[in-house]
Amino acid sequence: MSEVRAYGTLALFVLGLAIGAVAHQFTDRGPGDNPYPSLPRTDEPAAARDVVQAIANDDPQSLSKMLSSDILTDLGTALDPIVDVRSTKFVGAVESEGRLLSAYIITGKTSDGNDFVVGFVLRVANDQVVGVN
């Protein structure tokens, strides 16, 4: 009798799990239709990859040779408030009329030691990083 009851309870619990999962599908709607055209993705530009590699390696010397002072200032702003980069992730790149945008997600620590995440985009033209957003 107690075995039957245990199986019954387990079955009800599994039924509940299924109901919860189905309910989530109804409440968690994905993004609607995009009324504007999307541009095709391109590969990560080498110039941007080198810059992000230097960031990931905490290599300011390489970074100083690759970017102008203005772009370094913009990069600092884009990374704010992260001061200690822990991971970098390339998420996608698109190109329009020779202008490339290469997007990254950076996770790291703030000066207070808190975990933080930021996103930034490197602008690439003529195989060079020409801007940061």
Added chain:
Amino acid sequence: MVSRFRAASLATVVVGALLGFLIASAVGLVAQDNGLFGGNGESPVARAYMLGLLQRNPSAISSIRPQQGIARRAAELQGAATSRSASSIQPLSLTYLGGASLGQVQVHIYAVGLRSSSGVDQFFPLALTIAGGKVVRSE
């Protein structure tokens, strides 16, 4: 005795349903970050915000960003109305580049193509930070 049995059964189903909902949410978040199950990881909140911006419709995004003072909201509506009537900006493309989450914070990045009233095409990125279902940073 029967009512007690029913209550216990109902409680078991409810607890299971809550847990099922939480597990589905967690799995959904991981899938969103990694673009699994055919999705690209785009957040509905981020998409709604971008469409509101491109369509110059501050009312559409008022519920998904931090609360602002009435004067600022009025100024935005005024600016949007002027912008719409002048047809100064024509959206050309909206491309979701990708995103990630860390705890309650999500970052989503878009590339936007616009044509200004003078016919000049602009192509620029926008990174949105979402926390608590609201866009808290846009740059």
